[in-house]
Amino acid sequence: MTVKDDCIFCKIANHEIESNYVYEDDLVCAFRDMSPLAPTHVLIVPKQHYDSIMDDVPAEVLAAIAHAVKEIAKSEGITESGLRCVTNVGEDGGQTVKHFHVHVLGGRKLSPDMGEGFAK
Numbered sequence: 001m002t003v004k005d006d007c008i009f010c011k012i013a014n015h016e017i018e019s020n021y022v023y024e025d026d027l028v029c030a031f032r033d034m035s036p037l038a039p040t041h042v043l044i045v046p047k048q049h050y051d052s053i054m055d056d057v058p059a060e061v062l063a064a065i066a067h068a069v070k071e072i073a074k075s076e077g078i079t080e081s082g083l084r085c086v087t088n089v090g091e092d093g094g095q096t097v098k099h100f101h102v103h104v105l106g107g108r109k110l111s112p113d114m115g116e117g118f119a120k
């Protein structure tokens with residue numbers, strides 16, 4: 001298992017630090033963003049460390065993330081109303097935590113052009 005000692009999302013994904021979890025399987029877990037931009041704002045993170053989606057992320061991990069999106073949508077009751085999935089990469093992409101994660105946002109109408117911020 002590849003984890004980084006100084007990575008907060010590695011610690012949360014492996015329960016070294018507990019969080020507000022909404023989904024978990026062998027490969028990924030999902031927890032509520034500490035600064036939510038929408039009624040549903042969940043972060044899906046792999047349990048192993050990858051810097052971003054640009055890293056060598058195995059297909060099975062990407063599939064687990066896609067599965068998690070659907071399970072979270074169901075449990076949050078936003079399958080019909082819709083949602084947005086975002087993954088930020090690097091400085092221009094606005095990535096602040098250097099552990100690959102996918103934001104799942106929903107529960108309100110999000111701007112179609114995504115604005116300056118992805119949830120505005």
Ligand code: AMP
Nearest residue numbers: 008019032033034035088094095096097
């Ligand atoms: P990004 O800017 O795409 O890297 O997103 C990082 C997200 O992680 C931000 O929306 C933060 O609010 C969120 N975040 C950072 N630290 C934590 C934490 N300990 N628990 C929950 N969410 C966090």
